[in-house]
Amino acid sequence: MHVVATAGHVDHGKSTLVRVLTGMEPDRLEEERRRGLTIELGYAWTALPSGERLAFVDVPGHERFLATMLAGVGSAPAVMFVVAADEGWMPQSEEHLTAVEALGVRHGLLVVTRADLADPAPAMETARARLAAGGLAGVEALAVSGRTGRGLDELRGALDRLVAGLPAPDPGAPVRLWIDRAFSVHGSGTVVTGTLPEGRIAAGDELELPGGPVRVRALESLKESLPAVTGVARVALNLRGRAVPERGQALVTPGAWTVTDLVDVRLSPVGADGRGAGPGGQGAGPGVPGRGLDVPGGRGAAEGREGPGAPVDRLPARLTAHIGSAAVVCSVRPLGGRVVRLRLARPLPLHVGDVLLLRDPGRERGEVRVLAGASVLDVRPPSVSRRGAARERAAELAGAVPGAAALLRTHRLLRAGELRAMGCPPADEPVCGDWHADPEHWSRLVARLPEAVRRYAAGHPLEPGMPVEAARHALGLPDRRLVAALVRPPLSVADGRISGGRPALPAPVARAVARLGTELSARPFLAPEAGRLAELGLGPRELAAAVAAGALLRVADGIVLLPGADVRAARVLARLPQPFTVSQARQALGTSRRVAVPLLEHLDRRGLTERDGDHRRCRLPAPGTVPPNHRKSGQTSHRRTSPY
DSSP states (O other), X not given: OEEEEEEOSTTSSHHHHHHHHHSSOOOOSHHHHHHTOOOSOEEEEEEOTTSOEEEEEEOOOSGGGHHHHHHHHTTOSEEEEEEETTTOSOHHHHHHHHHHHHHTOOOEEEEEEOTTTSOHHHHHHHHHHHHHHTTOTTOEEEEOOTTTOTTHHHHHHHHHHHHHTSOOOOTTSOOEEEEEEEEEETTTEEEXXXXXXXXXXXXXXXXXXXXXXXXXXEEEETTEEESEEESSEEEEEEEESSOOOOTTOEEEOTTSSEEEEEEEEEEEESSTTSTTOSTTSTTXXXXXXXXXXXXXXXXXXXXXXXXXXXXXXXXXXXXXEEETTEEEEEEEEEEETTEEEEEEEEEEXXXXXXXXXXXXXXXXXXXXXXXXXXXXXXXXXXXXXXXXXXXXXXXXXXXXXXXXXXXXXXXXXXXXXXXXXXXXXXXXXXXXXXXXXXXXXHHHHHHHHHHHHHHHXXXXXXXXXXXXXXXXXXXXXXXXXXXXXXXXXXXXXXXXEEEESOOOOOHHHHHXXXXXXXXXXXXXXXXXXXXXXXXXXXXXXXXXXXXXXXXXXXXXXXXXXXXXXXXXXXXXXXXXXXXXXXXXXXXHHTOOHHHHHHHHHHHHHHTSEEEETTXXXXXXXXXXXXXXXXXXXXXXXXXXXXXX
16 A cells, blocks of 8 residues: 655645545545535545555645644655646645655655646646755646546556655564544444554554553554554554553554654754745745745755754744654754754654654744754753753764764663664674674773773772772763673683782782791691681781782682692692592691692692592693693582673
8 A cells, every 4th residue: 555645725626636536535524525625634545557555645735724734744655736727836835845845755746736727837837846946856747627537547647656656665664653533433442543654563463652552453454454554554443451542642663762852853944945935936926935944054954964054043942843643842952053952842752863843833824834854863862951062962963874873972882772762773783782882982991991990909909809880880881791891801800800910919918928828838738727817917808819919829718828739739649649539638738638628629620630439530731731721511610700
């Protein structure tokens, strides 16, 4: 299915044209039919000559119903612009074109109606020029008469060619269905309708509304019950849930959108190129002031180019922002150039790259009230309360290309899910887990961590390293895993602490270690008991500092020897008849069973000995090689290498 919205001045034949093409009445309300005036959005559909099905969203042309018109055009990928041959270009023609331009609609068709009442050529010439200035240059144009049937077959062929050239929607995209109608049906309950631009909705799906989750009980498209629908499509959904849907809300895929009331945007002013400037403007009809936003620079802003100067100081402080069927009052804060910050009166589900239409409802009748399109650059903008921060933020965003890289430059660290919810799935590999980082910021963190570890060691000389949690706070990181990912040699992580190199011991601890070394020189494998260690001034903290500095070897809790004592013990045991028992090892080493058992277990872990039942045999490597440092299957190290 394809969806096309109508646009054009009031009473130029939009509804009549839809009625003739589809055989359906798009005006739903009795008042609309009585007055011959479209007030609400109308819907009708038909089959084109190719067999493709086409749905029309028929919008009101009267200036009082501009917000309703915007709700209809907002989700449609293409527009059928209607101009009457006997009246030509009119004020609401200009305003509708301004809205279409600001919304970025670039696919359309020009239809000059009432060709039986006047020569369509002058109206077509003027309308072509206006559409070209509004971003719809080169669209197909033709004249028709709904009364006589002139040109209707050609129009159906033109519509076929129009929809054939529309970009293919992504069926895997997250759903955002802007609700344009919400009502109750006896026996079914709540029903909402809208235009699904892309994505897929199926019966049983769970979607999110501002009031909470809802489930799709059933769905229809063009009065036909279906198990699932993919965009682009007109859909009606029967919902179940506690949330009460309203027009202007959106049904969205849970977790796939950022619901926000604060956005930074880049303005794309309309009417700034002389279009709609009154009698002297290009192709302007009389009485079409068309004053756009007072921002020089022409249409370059719509393509991300900043015009010279580009002040926005005279933009009203309060405007109405439109997207889809939503119309939300917002306050405007200029940051600099074309970059402004919008504070929305209520949160909306948005992605970076969305286009909001800014309208000034307070302008006088006859003036074009659509001021600009606003392309969303950030849906979670940082604070700009510091002096000069607004100018810095504007400079940062002035030439930014919306995407994951630009968001990471601002936010530095974001999870993959956050980037997807902001509309910018990550393209690069994460730095850790699902965390993505700005490359420059990550490099700075790598450089800062060693200094943070050195400062901590200087302030806590008896601790074996900096706790991972302390490093996380020092670097302002949101996740402990990021700290471990920053560690580079000579830093290392063990037992939840970061250490680097071998720190110098405080003088009292160094003297205590020296005294212990003197005592161990005579009997190197007879580790002193806790009482003696305390007498020497080696409590738990001092022992941990000495082990971290490499001045002592920890064999097990409470048992320390001099560095290299394990290799020396293995050499002594290698001279025993193989295999040997614990008792034989204890006698050969001249130590107690309290020390011998954990020492042998330590040698097992290092691969210097191998246990076989109650016996062991020595496995010393060849002279001059480094002893292996691995664990046999089924054996567990007492030393944890994870920081957790």
